[in-house]
Amino acid sequence: MIRVRVPATSANLGPGFDALGLALSLYLQVDLEWSDQNIIEFTGEGAQGIKSLPENNLVWQAASRVFQATGHRSAVKLSIHNEIPIGRGLGSSAAAIVAGLTAANELLGKPLNQEQVLALAVEMEGHPDNVVPAYMGGLTVAMVDNKQVYCQKVPFPDEIGVVIVVPEFELPTEISRSVLPQQIDQKATVSNLQRACFLLASLHNGDFSNLDKAMDDQIYQPLRKQFIPGFDQVMNAAKSHGAVGTALSGAGPSILAFCPASEQERVAQAMQEAFRHAEVNSRAYNLQVDNKGAEILTI
């Protein structure tokens, strides 16, 4: 049996749309083994809404892509335990895809290399900024050229903790992407490019003095915040209670705040309180950066 553990991820980090991503210490765990019939078991986050047919499950679909690509046809048993909130901008679909691809590839003795696994993952997900950190761990920069995925890991400062506040409602990525502009004006494009570069330099140099400004995305968040009651208030509450940077997590609706580990509790409470004022219930997670990515666990 193969056991794979894959982290949640937060994409964009403000201005790094479809490029930057960060792996977080919240996990999807998948066990995959040969069986005489196809079986799927699911516990944890999202288990209530699970479709009974294995074919409808994303981990299953990803594993099947590897079996198809390698001409394999045997039945398998898939057991999933999920800690990652679904449809909340925390990379639950990326984790499912990476887990299915990695587990199936491992079960078959690794017929696919890293490049091939990542190319399949990006093809299934549509963008690289969640699947890359889910696979590699840490803070990642991804680039896709002619269907090939290029990625680099950038060290993330140890002293920064991550608070994620998750509203009670789901925001499907397709809806959150449906308000994105067809055209972007040059001023906003330049501004976001400057900020994305500045953000990486700030994290690399451990200089957080203007991190908040660097994370202030000028293009996507202003359009997406219409879906999130209390968005500005939650971002401001985080900053006024010690966060050094805030962003919509991926396509939302969760909100991410970077702060010193000692301030995580305070920041999380302030963010939840601001959501409550907007009549939104939420859950808060005080997380660390996961540096391992998709990990094969020995059982």
Ligand code: HSE
């Ligand atoms: N970069 C993607 C988006 C992430 O913002 O739509 C989706 O999780």
